[in-house]
Amino acid sequence: MNTELTIRICGEAGQGMQTVGETLCSLYQQAGLNIFANQDYMSRVRGGNNFFQLRIAGEPLYTPRAKADILVALDAASIGLHAPALNEGGIIILDKKKTGITQENKSFCDVPLSDIAIKTGGKEIFLNAVACGAVSALSAMEFESLAKVLRKVFSGKPEEIINKNLDAAKAGYDFINSSPRKNTFSLKKGSHAGAMVMNGNQAIALGAIRAGCKFYTAYPMTPSTSIMDTIAHYAEQFHIIVEQAEDEVAAINMALGASFAGVRAMTGTSGGGFALMVEGVSLAGMTETPVVVALSQRPGPATGFPTRTEQADLNFLLHAGHGEFARAVFSPGTAEEAFYLTVKAFNLAERYQIPVFIMTDQHLADSSRDIDAFDTGNARVKRFIISKEESKKISGYKRYALTDSGVSPRALPSWIEDVIYVDSDEHTEEGHITEDADVRVSMVEKRLYKKYAGLKTEIEKPVSHNTEGAKAILIGFGSTYGAIKETAEKLGTDCIHLPQIWPFPTEELTALLAKAKKTISVENNAGAQLAGLIRRETGIKTDASILKFDGRPFDADYLIDRVRKEL
């Protein structure tokens, strides 16, 4: 009995690793096991080498492992590339005939994937189903469970195609079952698997739908695009307009236009596209127009690694936009946080009439876990506009009326009898252009000091595991959550995850770090940007930073190794 299992499916882009991976995700999750799946792919549509990795266990998983127990190599190159990532006792499923491999190795498990596919389905395309069958048999799963999942995966396809996939899968399954490799990796069942399998971007999309986003606009950019894909998939059902913009400049300006007209609006992008949006971020600050922006990071500078992961845009995002104005930045570490914080982002943006950011990265965007169904009772829309009913009573309206909170009651055009003036120039309370020095001071104080005073009262608290007498505290934000959590558990250290990075949780973090023996920031960047931010905001200098900037995410093994060296 194994306590956990990691499967890596590798091959050229276009060979269907994702289909195999997602099918297996469903299989194990339906069987009551916990999963964590991540993807490593190149910026190309065909060729190269990509992999889909799936970790399975009987307890909740938040991060990948460095090595795999089962490698499914769909091409010859994958064997050389991924054999070093095979655990002791691991198995490589390969098709020697198809890939032209002649050498022997005790880890090789030769399955004639292509021949079986052609024999059962008539086409090589069915070899992905053969591979699913083989992996199922290796891990002692019931075939009927796989058949059920395959029927769902291929639902909507003609009956003939479904049957061919089932036949191919069964043949792969039987091939292993009649070999000594049968049941090599039987898994210990867990107590609770989540009802859903979801990645970070899907969770953001569902959060946006729940929050009442009616207008999503973006220019496609990896790794943010699947937010738009997901919302577009449900757009008709929920009366949402998804508009593909001509560029990111248009995207943020469209989002602001829609928001001005009273609709909850959102855009999403990655670093390069966000660079184009920056003037629009400043416009949101100046015109006090709510907007939610998902910044799904990938490594830069410039085009960087288009399909890989990094957390190097923290400083960029915190400072994006000329001039001074309030903003909030969430940095979810899980799909659950991504969902709830997206709903909160919309509420906060509307309450304070500011841009609110959901900062993620490719690792969170593309990694799936089994999670519990969302509790929508904890994800409620809170509105901060003058309702249509109240609008009838308004007269002498001033869009930028000065108030103690810095927030002016926001009316919508056509709902009130008065007209509304909004301007990117410095403006009076009425919204008209001014050069008056006193008005300027009042407006800056409104947009910066007063709004921050309010925002600071509702900062998302740091997530701390608060281990008594821990040797060290690992501190991270965003997608490193899983790696720091598991490392802390294995090494008996503490960890603190920051789901909100701005306004910075200064008081909470200062208190949490008060008795720390050693503090280590864990970041997917080269500049220790989080450590710098902590020092700036709390005066605390972290003792060390573990930095990874190779475009790949942290995994539990890697981080455990790095932290050991620091202790």
Place this chain on the structure above:
Amino acid sequence: MANPQDFNSTDPIAWCPGCGDFGILNAVKKALAAWGKAPKDIVLVSGIGQAAKLPHYIKGNCFNGLHGRALPAASAIKIANRNLTVLVTTGDGDCYGEGGNHFLHNIRRNTDITVIVHNNQIYGLTKGQASPTTDPGHATKIQSKGVILNAFQPLEAAIALGAGFVARGFSADSSHLAGLITEGMKHKGFSLIDVLQPCVTFNKVNTYDWYTKRIYKLDEKYDPVNKTAALEKAAEWPDKIPIGIIYRSETKDYGEKSGLDSMEPLVEQPIDDIDINPILKDFS
């Protein structure tokens, strides 16, 4: 019919005396009066430049955003609330230069907005540099030996891109211009009204006199539905310059094609408790 004065704003005007923008302002007010909607149901959207100040001088909702970015904001305002009448007041630099990409794609997008371009063939707010529509050879402080770039041809470009309403007006003929704006507002889809407008301070070439000598009004003999003829008419420059409706054709606008027209305006959709539970099943 309402009165143009109903759209007067109290904001003091910051244009140079004699600026062609005054004629455009009057024409917009006349057109709004003829349109018959209350100021609260009108939105004027602008970017940066002298033209961009116009919404402040009108009693109507105003979104004065970024340089070159009026069109995306305007399209989205119309998408968010199709009951609003959306006009854009922009300039040759704002719309054809800084916002050129949005000009291309918002014609393609074809939201029901009316775009009035104050085309003075020069940069006014930045004090006299060439604009995309400055004629070649025109010398400025920067282009001291005369502009060497070809002039952008907004009307031809718009017709080629499939705009369903393309017109040219002259700021000194405010009644004629008001008529064009009214027709543009009636057209369901993107309407372009390029307005020749003398810059009395920085354009010493294209003066009132220069335009008056060349401009003529298209009469009923001209048929604006013929695209080939329209392209030819749009290209007439500079010896004779036609004003009037250069091209018009019925189009299906964004609201119709996106399905927006057959649902409650987005802004009116209830969002208090959207039930996502049915779609959570797609992830199980």
